[in-house]
Amino acid sequence: MKNFFSPKSVAVVGASDSPGKVGYSVMNNLIDFGFAGKIFPINPKSETVQGIKAYKSILDVQDDIDLAVVIIPPKFIPELIDQCGEKNIDSVVIISAGFKETGYEGSLLEKEVVARAEKHNIRVLGPNCLGIIDTFSSLNASFSNGSPSRGSISFFSQSGALCTAILDWAIGEKIGFSKFISIGNKADISAVDMLEALAEDENTRVILGYIEGVKDGRKFMETARRVTKKKPIIIIKAGSTQAGAKAAASHTGTLAGSEKAFKSAFLQSGIIQADSIEELFDCAIAFSRQPIIKGDRIAIVTNAGGPGILAADACEKNGVTLASFTTETVEKLQACLPSVAAFYNPVDVIGDAKADRYKAAVEALLQDEFVDGILLILTPQQMTEVAGTALALAELTKRYDKPILTSFMGQATIKKGLSVLNKKKIPNYPYPERAVSAFREMINYKKILERVEHKTEAVRINTEWIGEIIDRQIACGSYSLGEQDSRKILKALGFKIPRSEVAETSSEAAVMATEIGFPVVMKIVSPNILHKSDIGGVKVGMRDEQEVKRAFNEIMNNAVRYTSNTNITGVSVQQMITTGKEVILGITYDSIFGHMLMFGLGGVYVEVLKDVSFRICPVNKDDVWHMIREIRSFPLLSGVRGEGLSDLDSLEDSLFKLAQVIQDFPQIIEADINPLMVMKKGDGVYAIDARFILKA
């Protein structure tokens, strides 16, 4: 991407002298922002554009061209790409719209452009985008209104208009950026390329993105996982809810992936997901201007009780820890604050605090090893030294390596303070709650950095057996495995399963039950009946031969009402697992990210409360550990009500086995092990029932 960010020469294909035209703005921005390389306007009708010698075609330019920025009508672009190839240009930004976003014909044209670019080894940014800005190479190859100042935030966006709005905000708020990239239709260069490039960019400390979808979910995750170890990635994903997804489909034609898949993908790859544009930038500013936090303990310093309490409330709601100070710190605070001050968290320096008092308190807290970050709240009262306090803080940030966020509240009289804070790179938030949210994500990122990247657990399973079963099914044209075959797969996966035999008569059933041991479960066996209990095909808890015989007859009577006799294999008589917790393990397939593993407590927990967790496959130790613990009903497995701990180790193993089977047999696109009975610690698990669906 080097020639996109810091080209030595730029050709503007479609450069114009008429203000109001995009080709005018791009030229104007290139010149205005002080691009130091050569600029070659391409315009068949003019001798010069904006005072610079123009060329009829890029082929007429003698010098080398590193980057071509294209603003001509779409239909001329395929040919232009060939010319770029001829001219050895390897980087092209297509700003022009009129491609995939306009419908079928546009999408054909877009494919044509990409095909020709590939042939010439040309990388394409766009089409249908705002362009690209790099403040460090003084390149503004876009039709933006104005240019941002230098800073360490880089932003890429699938929405050009959002770029415009954010740029306008950044210029107004004097927030610096390193790179600003509008990726448009992502015909070639994608979010993945952006992550790769920005990871390497030494001027970028934090990567922001607005995306509506991604093409290659796996690659996106792999790349993000690597990059987040170097610098934070914060992304806002639009179209994340159903209504949003509809809007996305009619917008750039991007297929929005399911919300759960994206959430899991972000979580697993360490991306911070912002819930709103405000949160995106609130976090960005914190990361770009303050050091990485080392722990999760925050001290609040305030000159007003009320906002201090609100900040403490916000900490509790956001899972941010209020630091407990050492005795030494409390003594220091007592020495520097008036007696009516509050010496514990939140520290109240009292309404008449001037800069020196704020400074003494903050310094005492920075020295406390149990404090990882400071939130300083200031309300403009009579004696308050707004700018002075900001300067005092700035002095402290030089000497201590702990993040400080501020909330100078108000507007009219705090302006001077805000401009000092901005200059000194101390992030300010108009309300303390927003600063706390930023701290939450800083702490979150610290945890991402500390994450040990376990390898995916490889589990040995009997692939031969499973392969045979699957091959036989496919040969029959059957894509939904019956109970017996599913049981075989469970066995091949190494699951303990309850003893089970199929009886054809009631007396046979009674004999089998006696052998297996009471109580037993009985179920209809028929390839035609998938939802057995719905038709009265399941009976549980038969305790003697009489009950078994009666159950056999009832089940058969119910079944013949539903399907013909010839389709009924018999009734299975199964060992009944009477203790343990019912859980469900599952596999589903997302069109973007592929196989996903699901976990939840069985029965109503899954069906009514939808209390389940997801991870994209493959999964590692941490993934599985967390997915078991993040469901709300987890305490049922960890031993509430004196019930003792369930066998969580075996549960983890079970999830790995299921993940492994789809690793080895990706043609399985859906699976349920439901229920899996988790026995008490040390006693393992029983897989009672399962279903596997193959890709048709």
Add this chain to the structure above:
Amino acid sequence: MKNFFSPKSVAVVGASDSPGKVGYSVMNNLIDFGFAGKIFPINPKSETVQGIKAYKSILDVQDDIDLAVVIIPPKFIPELIDQCGEKNIDSVVIISAGFKETGYEGSLLEKEVVARAEKHNIRVLGPNCLGIIDTFSSLNASFSNGSPSRGSISFFSQSGALCTAILDWAIGEKIGFSKFISIGNKADISAVDMLEALAEDENTRVILGYIEGVKDGRKFMETARRVTKKKPIIIIKAGSTQAGAKAAASHTGTLAGSEKAFKSAFLQSGIIQADSIEELFDCAIAFSRQPIIKGDRIAIVTNAGGPGILAADACEKNGVTLASFTTETVEKLQACLPSVAAFYNPVDVIGDAKADRYKAAVEALLQDEFVDGILLILTPQQMTEVAGTALALAELTKRYDKPILTSFMGQATIKKGLSVLNKKKIPNYPYPERAVSAFREMINYKKILERVEHKTEAVRINTEWIGEIIDRQIACGSYSLGEQDSRKILKALGFKIPRSEVAETSSEAAVMATEIGFPVVMKIVSPNILHKSDIGGVKVGMRDEQEVKRAFNEIMNNAVRYTSNTNITGVSVQQMITTGKEVILGITYDSIFGHMLMFGLGGVYVEVLKDVSFRICPVNKDDVWHMIREIRSFPLLSGVRGEGLSDLDSLEDSLFKLAQVIQDFPQIIEADINPLMVMKKGDGVYAIDARFILKA
């Protein structure tokens, strides 16, 4: 409160000529803001203060004084109050600090001041406050920095410093206020008085409050319930997460806490609870500047796809409905927008839209009867007419009575548009998500207005029986009712309860079980054992005499390990209700709001998932209807998985009965009916077990 808001004359007790003193600021603000009435500075040492004739004492003033503002040291204030009484002053603002907030002695002094004020029929605002501002009577009797412009928002705050910050913000943002009241320590005038006064104030359209607590919860709710029918009340409650999860004898007690009490109180009285200061003012501006919304269907109009999707996402997350347009509207849009525009919600007028195109689209939507409000999003693109679009909108707001909120995104180039929007009273939010949150609360308020205020249901219960039981218990000094007495209360309340008898030997138990009918439940009966199942004192599902005998012995063995033989009455043998859904009903007592009613699904739903709902008593039809439906597991009662509807009518009755018993016997401070078995529709409920705790 008339003399607080629009006095004809004000005495400033402690007026000063020295800048930096509070007594200087108050005088200066009074004069500067253009107070039209007479000002009497009181200062024993000066002839004049800030050019106005001063008096040694208020008693020296010949004219009438409507309001006294006090800034003298606390110790002189009791005597001053007497002088105010003598001078027939009925309204006093005490700005001075040094009272309750400083500790015990200060609180004594505060009591003394209040006592003397009561004697003279004087109302006191404060002490320890910033003062009071009324923009319509041009009164600024506070030590604020500057004064706000006129507007229809009134704000009262328990935190003076928060007032300062908000004022500063309001002045900077040019947000108008009607009244600004710092209520300080609330020694006399409370939040309730504020609600009463601001409800009557014709210049106030929306009431905002910051509170940390209230004194009389009941009166607060009653007042709020009345006032919210006239105008919206939005409150931010600080210290909301410091919920005292107290160690209580009942489930209900453990699950309650002050946060839940406040949430219920706000909900029941129609107060909108803001989660952050930002939300408080985002809502305030919407309510103060736009008409009440008539439904919940919003149309989004945007010139940028991305922000449109984000807004649609936010609508879904916030439960705001995206309007579906009539065919007529879609045709109108097709007529006024280019063919590549999006004609369905969100409507995309495309990046090159000027003011006229925005206007045509918005007007078409305003005319659609299925659209209740408009969210207009604008990003500053090349052709965008920022100020023009704002003016076009302003013209439309005059002719249509539907709320319009905007999100002009950016800063540098949209400033002119923002100032037009501000002048024309169209609320703007920097990001669309915040506008959607404001719509959510507008819709919420519309529902509050539509709420039918059902009277509390009076239920006939046998008060004589219950009175006897309670009296006898109290006579014995026992405050926790045993199972037998609790069963009697259930009977008196008209609950169906399972048959039950207490056995002292295993054979007696077997006989009883045979009489009652199998299966049975067996439980230890002992005044010393509250959590019976924790000690192995409960066995369920005994199906024959043998099992009953065995269970009897096991229970007794478990119990004697826990308490002495003499404290064990025996083992109850109870009819086992084998169908129905387990729910829990409860009562707890909150120190501010009094009795609260709780509802939840029994067992793990309550204990692990804490899936419960609360209401402050007394409750009406709506309260009970909603509290049953707001738990997450409600689908279990409404018939999922083909199970059929539960008897919700009987469940509602049961909640009313429990609410009634604490109405008649407020000495009951905690109660659990756990479980209550809810049978299928038409079959009523069974109260299986209960516990009542009396006030010690």
